[in-house]
Each structure stands twice: as C-alpha cells, then as structure tokens.
Amino acid sequence: MKVVRSVARTGPGCHNGCGVLLYIKNETLVKVKGDPDSPFNQGRLCPRCLALPEVVYHPDRLKHPLKRVGKKGGDEWERMGWEEAFDTIARRFDEIRTHNGPESVIFCQGTGRDIRPYLMKLAYSFGSPNVISFGPLHGHACHVPKAMTMGVTTGGYEVADCSQFFPDRYENPNWEVPKCIMVWGCEPTVSNPDGFMGHWLLECMKRGSELIVIDPRKTFLARRARNWMQIRPGTDGALALGMLNVIINENLYDKGFVREWTHGFDKLKKRVQEYPPERVSEITWIPEEKIVHAARMYATSKPAAIQWGVAVDQTRECIPAIHAIIALRSVTGNMDIPGGNVVKSRLFDLNKAMDKYIGTLTDEQERKKIGAGMYPLHAYGYPEAPGAELTEQLLSDRPYSLKGAWIQTTNTFACGAADSKRVYEGFRRLDFVVVVDLFMTPTAAAFADIVLPAATYPERDGVGIPAGGASFVGTTNKAIEPVGDCKSDMEINLELGKRLNPQAWPWKNVREMYNTMLEPTGMTFEELREKGYLYDDFDYKKYEKGLLRPDGKPGFDTPTGKIELYSTIFEKCGLDPLPYFEEPPESPVSTPEIAKEYPLVLTTGAKTRGFFHSEHRQIRTLRRMNPDPITEIHPETADSLGIKDGDWIYLENRYGRCRQKAKLTEGIHPRVVHAQHGWWFPEKSGSEPGLFGAWESNINLLLPGGWTGRAGFGYPFKAQMCRVYMVEDQR
C-alpha cells in the first residue's frame, strides 16, 4: 500500500485540519488513520475521517455535472460536460450582470469550509458583494459574534491555551497547564470547533486541569467537571455578569492587570452590581452556591482558560454576553499568559495574504451589499451579508431583485437556516441557481438548474489552514484520482472565474494559485508539502512587547490601546458599551403567556459525533451511530406526557412543527428539551414536496425570522419555547 500524508479539509465538512495518513491500494483509498506526527491531532481522528472511504466511493456521490430537465422540484436531471456547464453558467451569470447588476447574484457557502477565499474571490471578481455564509444563518450566529466582539474589545482573537501553538505541544517548556478550564456552552470532544480539539482538554486534565462546565446537558466533560452548572439556555450573559459580581466584590480580580491594561473597570464594577448571585441564580436556574464557587475557583486558579462554543453566539443579545465573558478573562489577568486565553499566532500573516488574494469591494459595491447600513457594527465585523436580511430581500425584491445564486457546499433550508420555509420560498424565486456539492441534497433538488460534483479532500490538493484559532499551515495532498468527473471546489472556482473575469484569475492551475497564497511563508506549495506542518513563532504577553498593535507600541489593538471593558466602538455604534443581559424573545420569563401553552425550553444546534451539520446522513457507518433525529427529554417530563424512550414525538410551537425520536436522559433539565438539527433523509424521494424528507424533522420550522440581535449579531437558536407530544403513527 501507498501511504499519503495529508491535512483533512472539506469536503466532507469540518472546521479543522487533522493530520491524516491515507492508505492507497490499487489507486483506491482503503483506509484512513490519524497521523501520529501531526502536532495538531497527534494521531487521533473522529469517526467522520475514519469513514472517509465510504464517503468517497458511495454509490450516490455526484459524479458528473448535471442539468435539470423538466420543472424545478421534479428531480429529473441530464448529464452534461464540464465545458458546457461552465459556458452555460458564465453566460447566465453574465446576462444577470448585464441586466440586473452583479449584486443580483448571491454566493453562498456552508460553515467551516476551506473554500471561503475562493468563493469570496469568485463573488468579488464577478462584482457581487453578496457572499452568504453558513447557509444563510440568521444574525451570523456561529463563531462570528465571538470573533467580532473580540476584535472590537481586545483587538485580537483569543483561544484557550492547550499548547496548540507549539509543535512540541505539551512538552514545550514555555507552556503551562491551565489549572482551571471553564468549558462554556460547548462539547469539544464531540464537535472539535474552530480549530480546537476536544482531546486537548483531556490531555490538560491528565496533567491536572480541573473543569468548570456550563451546559444545559450533562455532557462527557460535564460528568468529569468539578462544577457543572446546568444553565437555562439563553442566560449565559447573566451568568457571566453574576460571576463578575462575585470576583469584583470579593476583590479576586487582578488589580495590576486591570489598572495597566483595561479600560472602563469602574463602569463595569457599577454595572455588575445589578447582577448579584441570588438574582442570577433565579435567572439561570443554577444554584447560587455553584455560581459563587465557579467564580472563586476560576479567579483563584491562575492560569485559567475559557473554551467557549456557539451557545454564546446563539442567543439573541449575544454581543453583551460575549463581552461579559471576555471581561471575565480580562479582569482575572488570564489574557495572553501561558495556560490562559492567548492571542493566536500570526501564522505568517496568511490571513492578510488571503485578503489580498480575495480583493476588495468598492464603496459602491459595499453600499449594494444586502443589509448595508442596517447595523453599524457590521462594519467592524464580517464581510459576509446577513442571513435574515437576505431572506427578506429574496421575498420582497427590495431594495433590488436577486436573480441568481452560486451555492457551494451548503444546504440552506435543510440545515442551519432559521425561518426555513421562508428561506425556501425566497430561494425558489431565483431565476438561475448552481449548486456544488458531493451528494444531491434537498437544496440542490429544490433550487438547482445545474449541479456540479465536488471532489473530496483525498481527491485534490489544497492549502490546509484550520479555521478560527488556527495554529499551523499544511497542505492537503491529492492521493487518488477523483471519482467520475468530480473536480475540486478550487478548480471549479478557478475555471469559472477565468470565464467571468479573466484578469482576476491569472493562474494556470490551482498549484500556481496556492503559491501566491503561500508567499508569506516563503515556501511554494511543493516545498510546504515536503516539509509537512509549518508553525509560526509564538510568544506570550505580546501586549507588553508591542507585538499586537500596528504602531509597535505596547498595548492592545483597540481605540484606547487597552482591553475595552467599556467599548468605545459599541458606544460609537449606538449600542450599550457595557455588558448586560436580556431575556430571550420568548421564554418562561419574557413571555409567560406563551409558556403556558409551550412550557418547554427548546435548545438546538449541538453537533453529533458522526455528522457534520446536515452531511453524512447517507454514510452507513455514521448513520448507524445516530439512525434517527433525536430529541433529549428528561424521564420525568416524558413520563408526564406518556412518552417512552424511542417514541416518535412532535415538537411544536406557534411557528411550526417537526417530528423526532425521544431519547430519555437525566442529563437534561426537566423543563428543557434538546433537538438535533440538520436532518433530512437521503433514502427518501428527492422530488417536491418531500425533498428527501427535509420538512419532516427540521427543527428550524420552529424558529421564526425577525429575531436578530440589536447589534445585527445573534439569534436565539438555543432558547425557544415548545411543547412535545406523541406522534400517533409510530412507524
């Protein structure tokens, strides 16, 4: 067997870049193992990469470009060649550009994809400012609010320090084991979010780290924590403010750090007086003594780190909640110290090289971006257009009509889009849609005029930079020929880009394109491929050494040069400059009348071990791990409703209904249910109206539009109300 060392990326999807060894026999991928020499994952893999041969050779893989014959929703397709496909797409997009303007074509991608720079370049070089991330996702409510709030209040991007920036990892003499790690609204041993691996936490625990876990579910890590706080979903901001209250009032904060490096402490101190632990206990349903214990433990266990998940992004007023958590690690002086929350490595300024590669928008194009001017804070955040506003524009044609869509590896209404019926209706109004993916999906079946087959990562080359807190760069290395006529996402974008704007795409092939991107490393794609994993230099306390600000002065890259506990940018945007808590739009507290009819708090969006969002449902090994859509419900609650483990149940509220299977567990609060997302059934018919069963178990039917946070970030995926009852027909 031949073994090819590579870095895993999409598709199929993932946020990370685990080192893999691809075993090839007779030009066929037969096995995948973790690369023990990769400092990032040290030989470990999750089931999704282990099952990769099943994905690559699955009989349902899209293998050829297809064009729709007959009417939309009919699931009738005809094979076409790549030249015909590219020519048709270029002609149709060109027609829209001429008659309606380039902004009338939207470019959509899914979460965590390494196609982001190529997709953005395709959009920008075509002339459209309308790049839609995550599918569309309302309020950018995944990772982006955290990244944006850090960028505005600390000037950086901080992650829990598990030694990931050192190639010698846990042995590095400069690193310290965090004494305490607060795991906030995430389960990294399942979801491996944003370039952060769950097994890093286990390695820290083996070396003495103690955990505080904040989660409405009793997760693997919650069971091993010193203090598990079973929070009412959607109240994270109150908890952070309550812990700040204890830390500040008990003088447990780092006075030197606060004095030298933070701005607005006195105002924060005044604000947190509104959140005494007894009040916070009432809001969060967490016993007061647990809140006080956690605050003391975190503040007195230096170094201490916080690893957080999308739970804090997926509340409506997420920005002040995130701001409060940033304040926790700031006032305790746990910023950029070994074992604290560290500002990630510059990684050769590859992000700047990517930005240069993508290009920029003119002021006029910026003004035409969907939702332009609605939220001043968007100017400091993310270049993508917002999801909720996209839906409104698709349906209203205001301020202008949208006519075409390029949808690359994202599953719209069948995955992360709240208000999913209206998202579906909006996309159905488009004149011309192209979908690029590995399999036929509900999105492709419903909307596409042309479907293009993408290659999986063993079938292509690529530059593998893990998302979020990226710690290294490596290459994804082609190990086998693509099945059928599949092409890599990057090749597809390059070839189409050349037709739409040849000057913007001067490269002969993708390797040349990668060489341009890798220029800051001083290496070509080939050289990096030979070297393997490349780490940049990494230093602690960069704020003392003038390594964070463009002017080279000590401090943080914010308007005041300090961590802004009182944000001058929020103030400028007309927002509250201090952290605060606001109830979810519908909750037992904010809408008690609604709660009478829909008494359970519905939380959703947690990933499962075998699936990446709506992917992998057709992969037998992975589906066996989770054959049906699951709703977790407490046995007492289930008993009161006559529901047994494994029963099909309806979840319902004022907005919609879906069915899932009940899983009884004491690991969830009796007044909360957790429902899985991203469910569709590849084994069912793809024709309308069923669309692979995309409307049967789709939890987003219960999540309406119009609930974006006031800063333009956040949406309450984690905190809605519902009732559950038995499905009569249990088949």
Ligand code: SF4
């Ligand atoms: S975390 Fe991602 S890259 Fe790593 S093994 Fe899992 S699917 Fe593969």
